[in-house]
Amino acid sequence: MSRLNLAVAVHGTGSGALSWKWPGTQWNRFNDFAFYRRSAEIARSGVIDAVFVSDHPALSRDAHRAPTHVFDPTVLFAAIAGAVPDIGFVLTASSTYSAPYDLARKLASLDTISGGRVIWNVVANFNPDIAANFGSAPLPDRAERYRRADEFIEVVKKLWLSWDTPTGDVPDGPLWDETTARTIDHHGDLFDVRGPLNVPVGPQGHPVISQAGGSPRGIDLAARHAEIVYAAILSKAEADTYRRRLAERAVVHGRSGGDIRLLPGLGVVLGDTTAEAYRRQEALEGAGDEDALVAQLLTRLRKNNPLLPADVDADRPLRPEWFTSTDDQGRPIGFTQALHDVIAEEELTARRLVRRVGPAGGHRVVVGTPREVADDIIDWWSGGHVAGFNVHLPLLHEDLDRFVTQVVPILQAEGVYPTAYEEPTIRGRFGLPTPAPVSGGAALPDLAVG
Amino acid sequence: MSRLNLAVAVHGTGSGALSWKWPGTQWNRFNDFAFYRRSAEIARSGVIDAVFVSDHPALSRDAHRAPTHVFDPTVLFAAIAGAVPDIGFVLTASSTYSAPYDLARKLASLDTISGGRVIWNVVANFNPDIAANFGSAPLPDRAERYRRADEFIEVVKKLWLSWDTPTGDVPDGPLWDETTARTIDHHGDLFDVRGPLNVPVGPQGHPVISQAGGSPRGIDLAARHAEIVYAAILSKAEADTYRRRLAERAVVHGRSGGDIRLLPGLGVVLGDTTAEAYRRQEALEGAGDEDALVAQLLTRLRKNNPLLPADVDADRPLRPEWFTSTDDQGRPIGFTQALHDVIAEEELTARRLVRRVGPAGGHRVVVGTPREVADDIIDWWSGGHVAGFNVHLPLLHEDLDRFVTQVVPILQAEGVYPTAYEEPTIRGRFGLPTPAPVSGGAALPDLAVG
Numbered sequence: 001m002s003r004l005n006l007a008v009a010v011h012g013t014g015s016g017a018l019s020w021k022w023p024g025t026q027w028n029r030f031n032d033f034a035f036y037r038r039s040a041e042i043a044r045s046g047v048i049d050a051v052f053v054s055d056h057p058a059l060s061r062d063a064h065r066a067p068t069h070v071f072d073p074t075v076l077f078a079a080i081a082g083a084v085p086d087i088g089f090v091l092t093a094s095s096t097y098s099a100p101y102d103l104a105r106k107l108a109s110l111d112t113i114s115g116g117r118v119i120w121n122v123v124a125n126f127n128p129d130i131a132a133n134f135g136s137a138p139l140p141d142r143a144e145r146y147r148r149a150d151e152f153i154e155v156v157k158k159l160w161l162s163w164d165t166p167t168g169d170v171p172d173g174p175l176w177d178e179t180t181a182r183t184i185d186h187h188g189d190l191f192d193v194r195g196p197l198n199v200p201v202g203p204q205g206h207p208v209i210s211q212a213g214g215s216p217r218g219i220d221l222a223a224r225h226a227e228i229v230y231a232a233i234l235s236k237a238e239a240d241t242y243r244r245r246l247a248e249r250a251v252v253h254g255r256s257g258g259d260i261r262l263l264p265g266l267g268v269v270l271g272d273t274t275a276e277a278y279r280r281q282e283a284l285e286g287a288g289d290e291d292a293l294v295a296q297l298l299t300r301l302r303k304n305n306p307l308l309p310a311d312v313d314a315d316r317p318l319r320p321e322w323f324t325s326t327d328d329q330g331r332p333i334g335f336t337q338a339l340h341d342v343i344a345e346e347e348l349t350a351r352r353l354v355r356r357v358g359p360a361g362g363h364r365v366v367v368g369t370p371r372e373v374a375d376d377i378i379d380w381w382s383g384g385h386v387a388g389f390n391v392h393l394p395l396l397h398e399d400l401d402r403f404v405t406q407v408v409p410i411l412q413a414e415g416v417y418p419t420a421y422e423e424p425t426i427r428g429r430f431g432l433p434t435p436a437p438v439s440g441g442a443a444l445p446d447l448a449v450g
Numbered sequence: 451m452s453r454l455n456l457a458v459a460v461h462g463t464g465s466g467a468l469s470w471k472w473p474g475t476q477w478n479r480f481n482d483f484a485f486y487r488r489s490a491e492i493a494r495s496g497v498i499d500a501v502f503v504s505d506h507p508a509l510s511r512d513a514h515r516a517p518t519h520v521f522d523p524t525v526l527f528a529a530i531a532g533a534v535p536d537i538g539f540v541l542t543a544s545s546t547y548s549a550p551y552d553l554a555r556k557l558a559s560l561d562t563i564s565g566g567r568v569i570w571n572v573v574a575n576f577n578p579d580i581a582a583n584f585g586s587a588p589l590p591d592r593a594e595r596y597r598r599a600d601e602f603i604e605v606v607k608k609l610w611l612s613w614d615t616p617t618g619d620v621p622d623g624p625l626w627d628e629t630t631a632r633t634i635d636h637h638g639d640l641f642d643v644r645g646p647l648n649v650p651v652g653p654q655g656h657p658v659i660s661q662a663g664g665s666p667r668g669i670d671l672a673a674r675h676a677e678i679v680y681a682a683i684l685s686k687a688e689a690d691t692y693r694r695r696l697a698e699r700a701v702v703h704g705r706s707g708g709d710i711r712l713l714p715g716l717g718v719v720l721g722d723t724t725a726e727a728y729r730r731q732e733a734l735e736g737a738g739d740e741d742a743l744v745a746q747l748l749t750r751l752r753k754n755n756p757l758l759p760a761d762v763d764a765d766r767p768l769r770p771e772w773f774t775s776t777d778d779q780g781r782p783i784g785f786t787q788a789l790h791d792v793i794a795e796e797e798l799t800a801r802r803l804v805r806r807v808g809p810a811g812g813h814r815v816v817v818g819t820p821r822e823v824a825d826d827i828i829d830w831w832s833g834g835h836v837a838g839f840n841v842h843l844p845l846l847h848e849d850l851d852r853f854v855t856q857v858v859p860i861l862q863a864e865g866v867y868p869t870a871y872e873e874p875t876i877r878g879r880f881g882l883p884t885p886a887p888v889s890g891g892a893a894l895p896d897l898a899v900g
Contacts, residue, residue: 020625021620027616027620027621028616028617031562031615031616031649031650033562033563037532056648057551057552057555057648058648059613059626059631059645059646059647059648060648063624063625063626063627063631064623064624064625065625066625067625067648069648070559070648070649070650071559071562071563071649072552072555072556072559072649074524074525074528074556075524075525075528075556075559075560075563076528076559076563078524078525078526078528078529078532079528079529079531079532079560079563079564080532081529081532082487082528082529082530082531082532082533082534083532083533084532097549097552098552099547099584101507101583101584102507102522102547102548102584105507105522106522106524106525109520109521109522109525109526110525110529112481112483112521113483113521113525113526113529114529129644132642132643132644133551133643133644133645134549134551134552134643135641135642135643136637136642163509165481166477166478166481167478170471170477171477173514174513174514175470175513175514175515175516175517176509176513177513181509181513187586191585192582192585192586193582193583193584193585194579194582194583195509195583196509197509198506198507198508198509198510198517198519198520199481199520199521199522200481200520
């Protein structure tokens with residue numbers, strides 16, 4: 001078992017609905033680079049492995065919350081890499097709306113520039129607003145997006161290993177030849193790419209690949225390519241089931257499931273007492289009390305789960321059959337699946353569920369004191385259910401500061417988390433193997449270029 | 451007349467053929483981010499307006515020189531922006547092999563993150579090796595590439611002004627609506643893009659647009675869109691002719707040519723005496739003496755100018771008719787055109803030409819003492835021929851250090867160059883107007899997104 005790993009999300013003003021206009025904060029800080037840089041600095045002070053942003057290249061439709069996705073993640077994290085040492089980057093980028101050579105080069109550039117601190121979070125996109133910003137074609141269907149993601153990642157990996165790192169003494173002859181910089185000559189169903197990449201192999205071989213992997217297709221893609229999986233997991237039983245399914249598929253693809261790290265999302269809402277944490281969750285979501293918070297959850301759930309009745313009793317167990325996913329739904333299938341499973345397993349009421357998933361019904365949430373949160377993290381990790389968590393906090397910077405000064409020290413005191421950065425690269429921190437350069441390839445065909 | 455402007459190229463190890471293995475340097479520093487960052491810091495110490503990199507997303511075919519293009523410029527400059535204040539960025543990015551929404555967002559992100567320090571150098575690409583990295587289709591012909599560039603820039607500019615900067619007090623209602631974040635609903639021959647961009651208008655309205663603009667098509671594109679033109683100009687007469695042609699085309703497109711700044715490339719080779727500078731030029735190009743340097747030039751010219759005879763006398767004037775461009779040549783048409791014109795105008799011999807363009811036959815070169823170089827720059831600028839220069843130096847960091855400590859102080863003492871950064875944005879430094887947000891647009895059509 002590798003050590004506990006922690007990433008924290010640094011989207012804009014935090015995950016709380018009212019975070020953007022919280023008293024004492026600057027409402028438009030979602031557009032202020034200094035604010036993001038400070039988030040990364042706070043994370044670094046807590047020896048957090050990496051900061052994370054998800055991404056949609058489209059303006060959100062909910063104009064009543066600060067937009068989650070503003071700065072392009074590659075640019076944002078490159079700027080932070082220039083300013084903040086040590087901290088890693090979970091960088092979300094699309095395989096549906098990028099070209100493999102371009103993205104491979106950008107990620108390889110940042111991985112070398114940052115000294116091996118990049119995790120590429122591959123997404124295939126589910127938001128039709130993105131499609132409308134990239135042409136007249138509608139969003140490809142899910143099967144097509146996953147086929148493209150699979151070949152896209154294959155091409156990117158080949159490119160990443162196509163030019164050996166230039167080391168050693170000054171060469172007498174050329175700086176590279178066909179044995180050290182190799183064409184990949186990829187000709188697949190969707191991509192034709194010659195290579196080699198014009199960025200040599202970097203300090204950790206290549207960036208670590210992560211994937212959300214919720215739907216069956218997502219799990220299969222993760223089993224083929226992912227080194228870290230950032231899935232929606234709501235219970236330890238779900239984590240175990242998920243890891244087993246992933247390992248089964250990994251074996252089919254000739255990999256060992258043991259080399260894939262499970263790093264689910266985890267919302268953390270802190271209070272000096274549990275009750276205070278509950279009140280804080282309500283306040284940051286703009287709910288006057290628990291009933292209002294539950295009402296928010298049910299409203300959100302109904303948008304994506306049309307079978308959910310209008311008159312659900314908040315204190316009676318929800319029925320799993322109300323939560324079924326469809327291939328064309330406007331949110332990740334993994335979220336719906338995880339909800340279904342935890343409701344079936346634990347007979348959760350809406351009142352209990354809202355403290356487990358928050359009013360948006362997405363990733364798992366822990367609401368409590370720093371001790372309760374730390375104990376929860378240690379419990380999941382030490383039981384071997386997860387490698388760690390990708391932590392979301394409702395109010396930046398306040399809750400991030402609280403997490404690194406109140407929760408992380410408990411993890412360190414318990415001996416499960418490091419007190420300093422011991423490994424410069426993500427692979428070092430996650431105990432992941434370094435990919436070996438591939439040999440073979442061919443010289444560039446003769447072609448006159450001035 | 452706006453003040454003198456200076457940019458410096460920070461490609462890898464410098465423009466000299468032997469720069470990569472120069473004694474006392476680290477040969478593989480073209481892959482070392484700290485080296486690029488230091489280049490930017492040295493440039494900043496000389497109050498240089500911006501650092502520049504050109505770009506090809508393909509490994510160079512000349513393995514006997516350090517590759518000019520390694521790190522992706524967006525990532526490289528974002529990382530430098532996070533580390534080095536003040537310095538601006540001339541960021542080369544392709545309109546042929548990018549998507550307008552993606553590039554608009556990356557450039558807008560960096561412009562806001564850096565506080566308005568971005569110049570986008572639009573290139574349409576002429577290298578078939580790039581095409582092979584982006585699909586099975588050959589490089590589109592020049593006309594098609596320029597058509598695409600034109601519409602591409604139009605879309606990018608609309609996106610850049612589509613979401614007003616969020617300022618003022620906390621809004622009572624939504625953070626944006628259709629009057630502040632506007633769809634662009636672009637439906638052209640080549641692109642369909644809805645918008646709005648999910649990055650608000652930045653500190654200088656939008657990034658400054660620059661273009662090389664050498665061929666007639668290039669000049670027309672520059673006249674439509676460019677604010678800075680980085681053309682190959684080899685004499686003051688060429689500069690005047692070029693500016694007149696550009697202004698004529700600008701008027702056709704409803705613009706004033708006076709708002710376009712001419713910033714030609716300028717190679718600078720420094721020595722304590724003129725003779726020493728000549729010897730240094732020879733040495734850094736790997737030529738034992740002047741005859742060898744001349745031979746290098748003739749060999750390079752013959753590759754692109756098949757009419758050039760094999761037995762040219764280095765001491766007799768070259769004939770202009772040997773230098774004619776073709777639409778499908780493997781280097782910019784502007785380079786060939788500028789050579790043709792200066793040879794016709796000044797009856798240059800190859801021996802004299804190599805001190806004017808270097809052995810690669812590209813941008814203008816000045817070889818001499820710091821005083822001679824400074825006088826040349828002042829002469830061109832004070833005569834109104836150019837706004838300034840984009841300076842290339844043969845050996846980084848040595849020659850860059852020499853330029854900012856020996857040439858720039860003369861410019862400052864003569865009162866033509868500032869001694870500190872007085873304006874935070876590129877527009878401020880170049881005296882360029884700030885584009886006004888466009889009104890109009892429409893609300894996003896109703897579309898269910900989870």
